[in-house]
Amino acid sequence: MLETTATPLAPTGDLQARRMVWDLPTRFFHWTLVVLFSGSFVVALSTSEHSPAFMIHMLIGLVLAFAIGLRVIWGLVGSRPSRFGSFLYSPGALIRYVKEVRSGRDQPSAGHNPGSSYAIYAMLLLPLGLVATGLLKAAGQEWAEELHAVLAYGMVGVVGLHLLGLMWHTRRHGDGIALAMVDGRRPAPETESIPSQRTWVGALFVLLVGGWGLALAGGFDAATRQVKLPLTASTVQLGEAKDGKNATEHAQPRREKHDDD
Numbered sequence: 001m002l003e004t005t006a007t008p009l010a011p012t013g014d015l016q017a018r019r020m021v022w023d024l025p026t027r028f029f030h031w032t033l034v035v036l037f038s039g040s041f042v043v044a045l046s047t048s049e050h051s052p053a054f055m056i057h058m059l060i061g062l063v064l065a066f067a068i069g070l071r072v073i074w075g076l077v078g079s080r081p082s083r084f085g086s087f088l089y090s091p092g093a094l095i096r097y098v099k100e101v102r103s104g105r106d107q108p109s110a111g112h113n114p115g116s117s118y119a120i121y122a123m124l125l126l127p128l129g130l131v132a133t134g135l136l137k138a139a140g141q142e143w144a145e146e147l148h149a150v151l152a153y154g155m156v157g158v159v160g161l162h163l164l165g166l167m168w169h170t171r172r173h174g175d176g177i178a179l180a181m182v183d184g185r186r187p188a189p190e191t192e193s194i195p196s197q198r199t200w201v202g203a204l205f206v207l208l209v210g211g212w213g214l215a216l217a218g219g220f221d222a223a224t225r226q227v228k229l230p231l232t233a234s235t236v237q238l239g240e241a242k243d244g245k246n247a248t249e250h251a252q253p254r255r256e257k258h259d260d261d
Contacts (some may be wrong), residue, residue: 019193021110022184024202026082029071030181032209036064037127037155044152049239055225058134058238062227063213065131068124070205078201079194087112087120094118108173110188119162126155138225138239 043057075084089097097114100106106113112120129151136144169177180186184197212230219228225239 017187017189018185019188019190020184020197021081021186021188021193022180023079023082023194023196023198024184025070025074025078025198025205027181027184028202028205029067029074032067033064033123033127036060036067037159040064041152041156052222055220055222055238058138059213059216059220059227061127061131061134062216062229062236063209064127066212067209068127070208071124074201074205079196079198081111081192081194087117089114089117108169108175108177110186110192115165116162119158119165122158123155123162126151126158130155135236135238138237 040057040060043053043060047053047057074082077083080086094114097106101115130148133144133148133151137148166178169175175187177186215230216227219230220238221227226235226237228235
C-alpha cells in the first residue's frame with residue numbers, strides 16, 4: 001500500500017513560517033459539511049418523519065451528497081495537500097501514530113496526520129451511506145431504517161472524536177490548527193505551501209453547490225414528496241405522498257366505472 005509521510009511543521013515561533021496550505025475549495029467543503037450535516041441532524045431529531053419539515057432533512061442530504069462528489073473530484077485533481085494521495089496512510093501508520101501520541105513523541109505535520117486522515121475518509125463515506133439508506137428507507141425498504149440510524153450516530157461519533165483530537169492537538173502543540181480551516185494557513189516549510197488558494201475554483205464550488213440546492217428546492221413536489229434531480233429527467237422519492245399512497249399510486253389516473261362492470 002502506498003503511504004505518505006507526514007511533513008513536520010516549521011517552528012511555531014517563526015511567524016513567517018505560517019504559509020498557505022489549505023486551498024479555498026477544501027475549506028469551503030469543510031464548512032459545507034459542518035453546516036449541512038448539523039442542519040440535517042437537527043431537523044431529523046426535532047421533527048417527525050411524517051412532518052412536511054422532514055423533507056428538508058432529505059433535501060439537505062442530497063445537497064451534501066453533491067458537495068461530497070465535488071470534494072472527491074478535488075481530491076484527485078486539487079492542490080497537493082488536498083489530494084487523497086497526500087494523506088493515504090496504512091493501518092500500520094495509524095497504529096504507530098497512536099502509540100506516538102500516547103508516549104508524547106508525536107510531531108505536528110503540515111497536512112493531515114494519520115489520525116485525521118482516517119477521520120476525513122469516514123466523514124466522506126458515512127454521509128454517502130446516510131443518503132443511500134435514507135432514499136432506500138423512503139422507498140419502503142424497512143431494513144434500511146436501522147442502518148440509517150447506525151450510520152448517523154456513527155458520523156456523530158467520528159465528528160466528536162475529530163473535535164476531541166483537534167482540542168488535544170491545540171493544547172499540546174499550540175499551532176492554531178482550527179484557524180487553518182478559516183484562512184488556510186499553518187506553520188509549514190516553504191516546500192509544503194501551495195502557490196495559490198484557487199479562489200476561482202472555490203467560487204465555482206459555491207455556485208455549483210448553491211445552484212444544485214436551489215434546483216432541488218425548485219423541483220420538489222410537496223404533494224407527491226418527489227424531487228426532480230437537476231440536469232436529469234430522474235425523480236427521487238423522499239417519502240409517502242400526502243394521501244398516504246406511494247408516488248406511483250399517486251400518479252395513476254382513476255379508472256372510470258362502467259355500467260357493465
